[in-house]
Amino acid sequence: MKPLLKIARVWLQRAVFSPIYFFVFASSLFGFLLAAPVQALQITVTVPPLAGMIAPLLDQEDHIEVLLKPGVSPHGFQLKPSQLAVLQKTDLLLSVGTPVDAWVTKFAARIQAKQLRLADLTAVEKLPMRIGGIWEKSLGDKHAGHDHEHDDHSNPLSFDGHLWMSMSNARQLIMQTAQVLRVLKPHKAQQIALAQEQWLAQLQAQDEQNRARLQAVQDKAFLVLHDAFQYFEHQYGLNGVGSVRLNPDVPPSLKRIAELRERMIAGKVACIFQEPQFPSKPLQRLAAGTSAKLGILDPMGTLYIKQSAEPQEAYMLYDQFSEQLTAAFVACLGAAHE
Template sequence: MSRLFLLVALLLSAVTARADVQVLTSIKPLQLIAAAVEDGVGRPDVLLPPGASPHNFALRPSDVRQVQSVRLLYWIGPDMEGFLPRVLQGRSLPSVAVQELPGLQLRHFVESDHAHEDADEHDHDHRPGTLDAHLWLLPHNARVIAERMAADLSAADPANAARYQANLAAFSERLDALDARLKARVAGVAGKPYFVFHEAFDYFEAAYGLQHAGVFSIAHEVQPGARHVAAMRERLQATGPTCVFSEPPLRPRLAETLSAGLPVKLAELDALGARIEPKVGGYEQLLDALADGLVGCLQSL
């Protein structure tokens, strides 16, 4: 009986230790990275529900309470979650804006020949010179973020520090395999033209030799004027067989208008991984799904 009592006491103390180090991330991709680091110790929470936009999310009172009370908080930064800085002013515990971590490889939006077709209707800032905050789509950056998370968790929960560091090492090895797998997967479609409705994939594209031919940037549920639609259709018609990618959960109503009668295939790319479970391998699944979506559509042309 004494051994059983000791075992129960140890299990209860482990549960208490895990409960003391609560991790909250703003968006699913950060949750997927945290889940890899916390494997076997805890389960990170995420603030935004599936399908919510990090650019203009409206916090509920319960969300505000969670943000202000959770032990460890990770968000991309003010270039992504513009709704968070005001709420974080009331937080006494530290929070990490990962866009500020040293060692990241960061990109900034630039003027190019592939300018936005409807630049006056952005729902967030993609002006030249501003930070491209979709930084999680580069495996190198995921590694840097995981290293910070492992360090923070090890300091907050020394009893499990060895497990966090082992999880970090395993995640790093998986990222090496992921990088090699993605390079091989997309090699056959490099140079094929495609269009997107949201300029969210530049990190992924730059890493794996891809380049969108144009961005049909529109405000959600806003139908642009006939002149803009005609200009977009001309771009598509001149390109020939191509793919146009939107992001879930909603396909812009404009997609069908643009593609009607043209050799254009409509498909989805999910930069946030809304349907992916926060568990080991989740981050890799996110990037594998992007590669599969791109390659699957472009190879079918």
């Protein structure tokens, strides 16, 4: 590199006094810049599933930084100084744009990077929040909680913020991210478009597999720790009937457990799903003395990353994430009435 700098310095000195040298120097410099490799992109995402959605669109030299590390709950999360430094250097920030990653909002407003918020995409499906632990509809209603009309979503709390749990929403983010990447790397626009096409086809195939596997357990009623899976339930016609907690960080009271047990027996709940980030004892007490099985679901995919044969640093591809969720539902609901 040093000899090249010396040569460039000599040519530059000559160019100052000679138009011919200046023309040759400028042409050579322009050619060198065209031939130089484009700097790798730094992509930052707030939660692991977003990384799994867009990773197949990137080159090997590009880097994805996941702010919410595996095993960490998004509830009450705060960014570290090192993560704030990452945000300052990022080329593209992807977030959900709901309370689940509200901790990034004020910092996102201070950076120059391009940004995409899943909640802001026009074609994203938004379902109303199911307020409370047990929905008002009957436990025996196969589509309990799925027949809501879409209300006014201008209020960020008027819809369920777990938007990444929907395969159709994932497709929207993938398409919008590919569009931004083509702007950031115009010389690779065709490559990115092809990667998008192949990735969406792969997700479509996974979607069809999920639907086929879940069809046999659509009528089985189940409870979840907290209401994080509505979009997945809605997409595949599953019979989620309630949540143990409105806030997963607040344990249910004894009165609440007694109420749930009464509803469980009346509604023949087949399974109760816990989450790996939270203690399982409250749900074990809830299931004791009933026919309900205990399963486990992970809305961030951390559990599935650890179980993967080739785990990524902080995320897994979205088709694998969706497949693992499907397997978890089938394993518990299918075993409940064998």
